[in-house]
Amino acid sequence: MMPSLGLKASTSLEQINERLQYKPSVFEFYTDAHDMTTNGLAHLEEMVKYVQSTGIRHIVIHHPMAYDHHHNEVGVSALKDPAGYQFMMSSADALIELAIKLNVQVLIHGGYSDKDAVINAFGDLETARKVIFxxxxxxxxIGGHHVMFENSISPTFDYGDEEIEEAVIAHHYRLCYDISHAFIVLHGDNDKLVKSIAHLAIQTVHYHFVDSMGLQHDSLQLGKGKIDWQQVMKVVNPKATNIYEIDLEDQNDSREMRASHDYLTNLLVKA
Known part of the structure; x- marks a missing residue:
């Protein structure tokens, strides 16, 4: 598979225009709590339409990652954090409705919390996973082919974990596979990473290409970490889309994402 130039931006027009000048074929919107207000959702809709007007067909809206200074967690306890639960559900419902209206995709993160937080919320990991699924x-x-679910380094929804992988296959989920998250879960083992990617490839519709040292969440530019990209690209789903989800020095400059695309493209051309 040769990768697409997939770029990510907030709903800021400055960021969007900076990305659009490079003519990406895939565009992912990073949203936050402010985008879930009435005015925020109206602005998001206009920005999606604006990106569509440039001819980009593959558009993904990422469910907000945070709410009230903590993660916007699918596995939130409705009893212990009713406000967090309400935000999580209402924001997901609103984005799915918008995605259906505009014929785009919504990405929902399967989990963020570490094991201690999960146990504190639900008592044990098994119960938390049942709630999340x-x-x-x-x-x-409600979303059908407009919804996909991304893996985490949280034990509630981590690809690389055979139990989770069998569950997502059994539930016939459409998947976003974040390469670095699985690499971290697998403690930097490239062989296990390639096995996991291959196992879930048929249900994977979107990839987050991002490098890592395999120790912690570091979101590195491709070529700066330890992931074996030549082997990874042999087993990804060639029909899936991708973006480069890299930490940027300047949010208004996508250079690290574009450099990652150049690195991967050159690597595959020389292979």
Whole structure:
């Protein structure tokens, strides 16, 4: 598979225009809590339409990652954090409705919390996973082919974990596979990473290409970490889209994402 130039931006027109000048074929919107207000959703809709007007067909809206200074967690306890639960559900519902209207995609993160936080919220990991999968089933039911679910380094939804992988296959989920997250879960083992990517490839519709040292969440430019990209690209789903989800020095300059695309493209051309 030869990668697409997939870029990510907030709903800021300055960021969007900076990305559009490089003519990406895939565009992902990073949203936050402010985008979930009435005015924010109206602005988001206009920005999606604006990107579509340039001819870009593959557009993904990333569910907000944070709410009230903590993660916007699918596995939030409705009893212990009713406000967080309400935001998580209402924001997902609103984005799915918008995605259906505009014929784009919504990406929902399967989990963020570490094991201690999960146990504090639900008592044990098994219960947390049951709650999360029930909610993902609901999102899939209302969103259909407009919804995908991304893996985490959280034990609630981590690709690389055979139990989770078998569950997402059984539930027929459409997947976003973040390469670095799985690499971290697998403690930097490239062989296990390639096995996991291959195992889930048929259900993967979107990739986050991002490098890592395999120790912690570091979001490195491709070629700056330890992921074996030549082997990874042999097993990804060639029909899936991708973006480069790299930490940027300047949010208004996509150079690290574009450099990652150049690195990967050159690597595959020489292979």
């Amino acid at each position: 029930a909610r993902l089933d609901y999102f899939q039911n």
